[in-house]
Amino acid sequence: MKESTEQVYRQRILRVQMYIQQNLDRDLPLEELARESHFSEFHFHRIFRAVVGEPIKEHIRRLRLERAVSNLKYTDNSIINIAFDAGYQTHEAFTRAFKAVFGCSPSDFRSSNGTAVQRENAAGINESESVDGDIPMKVEIKNIEKMRVAFVRHVGPYDEVGNAWDRLCMTLGKAGCLGSGSQFVGICYDDPDVTAPEKIRYDACITVDESFEPEGDIAVQTIGGGEYAVTTHFGPYNKLGLTYNKLFGEWLLQNDRELRSEPCLEFYLNDPDCTEPEDLLTDICLPLKSK
Amino acid sequence: MSNAEKIDLYKLHKDQYVAPKKPQLVEMSEATYLAVSGRGEPGGEEFTAKIGALYGVAYTVKMTRKFAGKQDYTVCKLECQWWLDGERKNFATTDRKLWNWKLLIRTPDFVRGDELDAAVETLLKKGKEPQVQEVKLESFAEGPCVQMLHVGPYDNEPETILQMEAFAGEQNMEFHGRHHEIYLSDPRRVPPERLKTILRHPVRKKSS
Numbered sequence: 001m002k003e004s005t006e007q008v009y010r011q012r013i014l015r016v017q018m019y020i021q022q023n024l025d026r027d028l029p030l031e032e033l034a035r036e037s038h039f040s041e042f043h044f045h046r047i048f049r050a051v052v053g054e055p056i057k058e059h060i061r062r063l064r065l066e067r068a069v070s071n072l073k074y075t076d077n078s079i080i081n082i083a084f085d086a087g088y089q090t091h092e093a094f095t096r097a098f099k100a101v102f103g104c105s106p107s108d109f110r111s112s113n114g115t116a117v118q119r120e121n122a123a124g125i126n127e128s129e130s131v132d133g134d135i136p137m138k139v140e141i142k143n144i145e146k147m148r149v150a151f152v153r154h155v156g157p158y159d160e161v162g163n164a165w166d167r168l169c170m171t172l173g174k175a176g177c178l179g180s181g182s183q184f185v186g187i188c189y190d191d192p193d194v195t196a197p198e199k200i201r202y203d204a205c206i207t208v209d210e211s212f213e214p215e216g217d218i219a220v221q222t223i224g225g226g227e228y229a230v231t232t233h234f235g236p237y238n239k240l241g242l243t244y245n246k247l248f249g250e251w252l253l254q255n256d257r258e259l260r261s262e263p264c265l266e267f268y269l270n271d272p273d274c275t276e277p278e279d280l281l282t283d284i285c286l287p288l289k290s291k
Numbered sequence: 292m293s294n295a296e297k298i299d300l301y302k303l304h305k306d307q308y309v310a311p312k313k314p315q316l317v318e319m320s321e322a323t324y325l326a327v328s329g330r331g332e333p334g335g336e337e338f339t340a341k342i343g344a345l346y347g348v349a350y351t352v353k354m355t356r357k358f359a360g361k362q363d364y365t366v367c368k369l370e371c372q373w374w375l376d377g378e379r380k381n382f383a384t385t386d387r388k389l390w391n392w393k394l395l396i397r398t399p400d401f402v403r404g405d406e407l408d409a410a411v412e413t414l415l416k417k418g419k420e421p422q423v424q425e426v427k428l429e430s431f432a433e434g435p436c437v438q439m440l441h442v443g444p445y446d447n448e449p450e451t452i453l454q455m456e457a458f459a460g461e462q463n464m465e466f467h468g469r470h471h472e473i474y475l476s477d478p479r480r481v482p483p484e485r486l487k488t489i490l491r492h493p494v495r496k497k498s499s
Binding site: 166169170171172173174175176177178179180181211269270271273274281 | 297299301342343346347350351353354355357358365366367368410413414416417418419477480
């Protein structure tokens with residue numbers, strides 16, 4: 001049973017990989033690839049990373065560069081045309097990206113017939129940093145009741161979500177709506193490995209009762225309701241991605257559960273204001289289809 | 292928003308919030324707190340309601356100030372003083388219904404009484420617990436104290452307190468006044484064996 005789940009995931013991702021290979025010449029929007037995989041847009045990029053071992057954007061970029069390599073070697077196409085084919089707008093951008101992976105410029109590569117390459121990592125895949133070695137992660141299946149939250153939508157890099165939290169906390173705080181029972185929840189719609197920083201969507205949410213009325217840019221929505229796979233991330237928020245990777249790569253692939261087409265939730269269990277980053281606790285909640 | 296740095300009183304008064312594994316002497320100068328008193332079992336109904344009331348007031352005061360562009364600060368961790376009536380000294384042998392406590396959140400001394408009153412009014416209008424009316428602003432100095440980090444369940448504190456009392460004795464000092472605790476961990480999130488609590492007890496020269 002366990003093997004079959006992983007097998008199904010691998011087959012669906014393989015289909016996407018074939019599709020990418022056949023369409024390297026054009027833009028490949030995430031939505032289109034998610035559709036091709038039959039996974040929800042919310043989870044596709046993370047499942048891809050769990051199965052393939054690198055972020056999808058990185059994967060496509062690498063394939064295009066590798067195709068450029070063979071074009072440099074085996075064709076007489078001009079470098080600028082090869083750069084365009086690989087999705088780069090300028091010679092400089094292409095050279096930079098090429099150097100980063102192969103350790104030499106495209107023209108040196110061509111003139112040396114490929115011997116100028118200095119690569120540390122032949123596959124171009126970076127070993128992902130591990131969260132806490134080989135300790136198996138603790139994952140609980142929990143039912144999260146529906147909850148009413150006030151929220152501020154943030155669009156932009158994750159390291160700027162503090163502004164949304166400030167606005168939300170101030171507005172709720174001065175209205176007397178913050179207390180020891182308030183729950184702080186983040187809704188992450190996008191993956192920073194995939195979506196451009198300025199387009200990342202994130203909702204900063206705090207639970208409120210029925211008496212709270214939306215005002216200004218503070219809106220209200222209902223979240224939760226259903227089963228979630230929950231694991232706790234220990235440490236700074238900028239390392240949350242590592243625990244996500246582990247949850248998708250380790251738990252999801254080995255368990256016979258399907259994901260609901262809803263974003264993941266993050267519950268911030270302590271106050272970053274008076275907690276050292278390494279002591280921060282965050283519950284990551286992955287929405288599951290009911291069995 | 293204010294351009295000034297956010298104030299963190301625990302960092303500002305690092306020397307008063309040391310958490311050593313062995314007992315240590317600290318000097319507590321005057322400090323201001325939001326405070327609410329009560330009596331009875333820790334974790335009981337009144338205790339829980341008053342923690343809620345105290346946090347409600349603390350957040351409302353802070354955020355109202357922040358919204359108005361006044362000096363921002365961190366809401367400090369929960370602290371609590373514990374004491375018994377009369378000559379009683381031993382908590383372990385005293386019914387928990389008779390334990391007196393004062394819940395505290397350290398607060399900058401620039402927070403004024405009218406800001407507290409406004410926050411209480413806001414919370415009452417919101418229908419929050421009536422205990423918010425019992426929250427006061429208080430300042431006191433505990434003077435010289437013995438302080439030590441306790442790791443583990445609250446029920447195991449007596450062992451740590453014995454070490455602190457023995458240490459005071461070696462300095463020719465004795466305990467007086469109220470036992471004081473600073474809760475570094477959230478007992479709802481952290482398993483009992485990993486709970487970290489700073490224990491503090493005021494001391495004075497032995498009278499003999």
